[in-house]
Amino acid sequence: MWEKCKELQNKLLRMRRDLHQIPELGGDLPKTRAYLEERLQEIGIPFEENSFDSGLIATIPGFKDGPVLALRADMDALPITEENEVDYISRHKGCMHACGHDTHMAMLLGAAELLFKNRDRIPGSIRLLFQTDEEGAQGARRMVDHGCMDGVSAVFGTHIGTILSKEIPAGTVICTPGCCMASFDKFIVRIHGSGCHGSTPEKGVDPINIGAHLILSLQEVLAREIPAVKPAVLTVGHVEAGKTYNVIPTEFLLEGTIRSLDKETRDFLAKRIQEISSQTAALFRGSAEVQMIWGAPPVVNDPAMAKLVADCAREVVGAEKTIDHVDAPNMGGEDFAYYLEKAPGAFIFLSSSNKEKGSDVSHHNPRFNVDEDVLWIGSALFVKIVEKYFHIE
Template sequence: MSNEQELELVSAASLASSLSDIRRELHRYPELSNEEFETTARIRGWLEEADIRIAHYSLRTGIVAEVGGLNGGPIIALRADIDALPIQEETGLPFASTIPGVMHACGHDFHTAAILGAAYLLKAREAELQGTVRLLFQPAEEKAVGARRVVESGALEGVSAVFGLHNKPDLPVGTIGIKGGPIMAAADGFVVEVGGKGSHAAVPEAGNDPIVTAAHIVTALQSIVSRNVSALDSAVVSVTKLHSGTAWNIIPERAVLDGTIRTFEEGVRRRVLKRFEQVVEGVAAAFETNASVRWIEGPPPVRNDEVLAELAWKEAEELGLIPVVPVPSPAGEDFAVYQQHVPGLFVFLGTEGPHEWHHPAFDLDERALPIAADFFAGTAVRALNHFAAEAASIAGAGSEEGAVRG
C-alpha cells in the first residue's frame, strides 16, 4: 500500500470513531496529576499498536514518542497534557468517570486523543517527513510541574519548536484561535498571614484583631488593578480563601488569606507583586498588626512565536478551517515552561461545549477530534519543512561564503 493510500485510510471516517473511543476510555478512567500510571500505560499501548517508536526519557508518569527522522532533519514537538482534576463528574454521560471524585473536567482526554490522531496521520507519511515529530504526553499540567519535568528529562533537547493546544468551549467546531504574543496568563499564588493579639470577643480593645486587618487587606487589594495597572494592560487579583478563628467568642491570634494573581506581561507582573506587598504591609501597620506574604510562583505567561503563528494560520486556512485571533485567557498553562527554552505556539481549538473548564458538567463536541488531528499533523509537516528549508539556506550561505574566501 502506498503512503498516499495509507494516509487516505487513516484520514477516513474510521479515524474520528477511533479517536472518540480513545477519548472516552481516557474519560472513564481519569487520574490526577503525578498519578497517571494507567493513563501512561494506555497511551503506550496505542502508540505501540500503531508501530510508533517510544523514546526513552526518565519520566515517572507521561511518555514521549517519535515519528519520522528517517533521514535526519529538524525536530519539532507536539504536546498533550494527560492529567485530570479532583472534581466529581455530573455529566450523566454513558462514558462518565468511574473514579469517584476525579474527572477530566479540562479536556485533557481530548488533547491526548487529538495528538495521538496527529501521530497516526504522521506515521502514515513517515517516509516523507523532513525531520522528526516528538510527541510529548505530559503529566501534571494541573499542578504546573509536568512541563518542567519533561524539560529536565531532556525531551526538549534538539527541538526547534513546540506546539500545543487547549480545547475552547466558547469557540465553534471548525474554529481555531491562533495569535502571536501572549495568549494565557502568568499564574502566581499567594498566602498572606496576618498576626494580631487574641482576646475575648467581648473586650476587643484588649487584643488586636487580625480579622479586621485581613478584611481591610482584601478591600485594599482591589485597588491595585484599578489604580496601578494601565487600562491598556490587564491583571487579576483574587482572594479565594480567608480563614481564621476557632470559636464565636474568641478574637484569634492570626488570619490567613490565599489567592491568585494573573498577568500577561512581565513588567505588569512585577508592578502588581510589588504593590501587593506594599498594600499588605501598609494596612497591617495601620492596624498595629503584622503581616507576611508567601508567594507560590506559577508558570509564566504563554507567549506565542509570531512565525509559528503565521505557519499555523496558513495551515488552518488550507484545511478549510476558520482561524481567528482569540481573546487571551487569564488561566495559567505550564506550556509556557517549554517556551522558555524553544519557540512555541499554543492554540485554542473550538469544541463548542456547554460549560467552561473545571465545571462538573464539562463536556465537548467530539467532532473537533479529527479536526485537531488533521491540523496538528499538517502544522507539524509545515513546521518541519520550514526549519529544514531554513537550515538548508544557512548551509548554502555558508558554502557561498567559503567559496568567496577561497
C-alpha cells in the first residue's frame, strides 16, 4: 500500500505549507494542534490531547489486538525571522519552521490517512505521536510522562533536511544501527565580579577578564582531557556583559552546549565546566555560578529496527538512495531518544538537499527550506515500516 503515498503528494505539500505559515514555539501550540485535530477528524482517527502541553496521541486500531507500533512527528518551530521569498512564508513574525517540523507533521498525517484506510489489514494498532517542544528537549519527556509509550512494541521517527550532509542528494534515506545522534545539554555560567570605572580596574574585579580566560580554558578540556577517539563538543554560543565602553560591569553571562555519545563523557564535561568555572573565577578574585540544564540522552537505534528501516528504504527509494552505515554519529541532538529508552526503534534521516531549489541550507537558518518533492517518501517510509513490521503482504 505504500505506493499510494505518491498520490498524496499534492495534499502533503498543501498541509506542509499550511503548517509552515503558523509556526509556534515550545509546548503551547494552539493553532498547530487545532490544525492537526481538524485533519485527524477529517480522516476519522480518534485522538487525545497530552495533559501536559499541546501534544496529541492518536490511535489507528487494526482488525485485532496485537503489537502497538508508534510513529512520531514533532510540532514546534524556532524563534527565527524567516527570509525565504515564498508565498507561504511564516505569518508569525520572529517565528519560523526552520528545522522541518512542518514537513514531519504533514508526512505523518499522510501516512495516517493511508494506514487508516487499510486498518482492516493491520494485526495490531498504530499510535501517532504529535509532539511539542523538541527544540527545548522537553516534549518527548512530557509525552512519555503522559503515557504515550505504554504498551508500545516499537517506535519510529523521521527527520528531514541536510543534517548529515548537504552533499547527500534529496530523496536519500539514512538509517544506521546504534548511536546516531549525541546527547545535548545546556550550561549557563554567571561570573560575579565588582564593577568600577574602566580607568581604574584595580578598584574592582573584572568579570569580562574572567570570562575571557574561562572560554579559552574550557576548550582545553576537549584538547587535553577527552580521548581523541571519543567524540565530544563543548561550544560557547552566547556571552553578555556590560552596557558601555568605560565601565567594568559586575557580571558576565556565558551560555553554551555540550554534546557526547556516552554518559561517562557527558558527566565528565559537566563536572569540568563546574570546576574550571569556579577555579578560574577564584583565580582572578571573582566567583561563578554554574547551572546545567540537562537535555536528551544520545539517540541509539535498535540494530534490528534500523535494518528493518533500511530494507524498507531500499524498496521505497532504491538501494542507490539508501544509506545504512555512516562513519560517525551526528553530534546534533534529538529528544526522540526518550522514546528509544522505552521501546526498540529507529530514527531516520530523509535528505531534502537540492542546491538548484535552494534547499541545501543548514537547519536553524532563516533561509532553511526543503525540496518538497520528497514529502511522499516520508509518508511511504512510515507505511512501508508498518507493512514490514506486521508482515502485511
